[in-house]
Amino acid sequence: MSKAKHKTSPVSIPKSPTGIQGFDEITMGGLPTGRPTLVCGGAGCGKTLFGLEFLVRGATQFDEPGVFMSFEETNEELIMNVASLGFDLNDLIDNKKIALxxxxxxxxxxxxxxxxxxxxxxxxxxxxxxxxxxKRVVLDTIESLFAGLPNQLILRAELRRLFRWLKVKGVTAIITGERGDETLTRQGLEEYVSDCVIMLDHRVTEQTSTRRLRVVKFRGSTHGTNEYPFLIDESGFSVLPVTSLGLEHIVSSERISSGIKALDEMLEGKGYYRGSTILVSGTAGIGKTSTAAHFAEAACKRGERVLYFCFEESPNQLMRNMLSIGIKLEPWVKKGLLRFQATRPTFYGLEMHLAVTHKYVNEFKPDIVILDPINTFDVADKEFEVRTLLMRIVDFLKVNQITALFTSLTSSACNTESSDVGISSLIDTWLLLRDIELNGERNRGMYVLKSRGMANSNQIREFVLTNRGVELRDVYIGASGVLTGSARIAQEAHENSEVLTRKHEIEFKKREIARKRREVEAKVATMLADFGSEEAEAVKIIADEQEMIARLEQDKKEMAKSRKAKVGDIVTNNI
Amino acid sequence: MKQTDVNTDKRAREKQQGDTHDKWVLRLYVAGQSPKALTAFANLKKICEEQLKGKYSIEVIDLLENPQKGAADQIFALPTLVRKLPVPVRKIIGDLSNTERVLIGLDLLPAD
Structure with missing residues (x-):
């Protein structure tokens, strides 16, 4: 990506790419074409290899044959030395690509x-x-001439002529030189080769060694001026142009699941942003690795590639442990989606860690990188260096759109938030796991301390490790604070029983009403029955009365008949 | 050096040693007809005539014409005189104007 960028910028002088990883980025194109470059450094810092790789890459990648003139090692030694780096010099010599x-x-x-x-x-x-x-020439190490020839005056004059001659020849040359006490090279070669000077260094600090490279001078060109760490491993040289990165990376608004449903819900229900940097920090044994493993598993399920750096556990141990909470990582390793890279932090220096991280990331091309845990780097009091290292890693991953998850162990003695504050600014989403001690118990709580660009939940959730993985539970917040663990269970039981009691009461009330209804109905029935009998009585009486009336009427009529009186008169009286 | 030789006259011994070799093969490497090359050849011829008359041969190799021959004898400076025989191989660089150094280089004179 940066190569393309460099091509668009005005090119000051023509450059020949070395093909050495990262080096062409620092020098923005490579070494000055047709000019000699001085590569200097102490014993064993990789000068010869730098030269050889320059030639081999030139011959194999850029179709530029090269001559290696050695003043120290024999041809056979050279061939053997680079065979260990996978370069077959014999083949290149046979094909007239390289001459020794x-x-x-x-x-x-x-x-x-x-x-x-x-x-x-x-x-x-x-x-x-x-x-x-x-097109390329390496002279390694021309300073040997000074040991072999007594007449320095002739030698110096001839060297001057040699470098001029190389320029006239138009070959891109590397001249190596041993570092002197106060000068760049023991014999002051920098006096003659002044177009480009590269210094290699091999330093040991606190028992860990780091190789570094610096472009001391590059006439007619801009270049990175820092000391860059570099590696020599089975694939040759690789230099890390780490601090040349700016804050220009592309951001994604894509969201990816954290692998824990409840946690996704806390993050707007969608999870992390792709390409963001996530920090999971907490005290020992709190579940940081489990959180990371969940994330890794979820990513693998989506078919993404995960690179997992473990600095404390071996991959097998980690996989076994995760199996106990139901996270199966092994199938993904077999499928090639998940790769573990386990090293002790003290195995190499910080710069080397960075270099190794770069190398593996470039090799594996992961979507997600997990560093578990980062604080183990902090072996000595090197806070600044560690911070720089992390910043470089974060920048590097961001530029490559890789989501990074770091775990960090914080000491329970100090404030968990402040101890990580050094890297806070680098982190996009920060999950804090903390223990909540209550009623003689230690329980886990999780909350989202910050999450850039999303409305994250502000709640503390209880973090429970089950055999089905991590689960987040709602916690009770009462007068005495957050309730977790058995206190929460007690609270839940208490609530459950309360509900039960209410249910009972309702049942009771229902039964009561039914009973009352039955009572009333019974009463009504009796009353109806009473009424029925009364009514019958009344009807009977009425009938009797009417009969009586009728009979009286009859009697009157008969009486009147017998008295021959008018019927009307009698009726009137009768009423 | 053998201990019996220690107290004998060194110069005489050297002379005698030189005499024991009846075949001297010398190679002079030059680059074209440069003044240094011509001087070197003249000087060599003179020394050989004086010291090794009748039992030496000189082969002049012009690296401009045969550049591939430089590597075999590990030539880096010019002119270079290589004593191929008698063994061991000796190399003398320069235009051979310092006769004493040439004789020392050819083992015709002791180093001190």
């Missing part, structure tokens, strides 16, 4: 008898260059 020439100078065999020059060296070099059409 070993210049052996034995002081005891040589007698100086007057005027001479180093024309033979020029001729040999010229012959080697012409025989394969070389």
């Amino acid at each position: 020439d070993h210049v052996h100078i034995e002081r005891s065999e040589i007698e100086e008898t007057g005027e001479y020059d180093l024309e033979a060296l020029f001729i040999r070099l010229g012959y080697a260059i012409d025989s394969i059409g070389a």
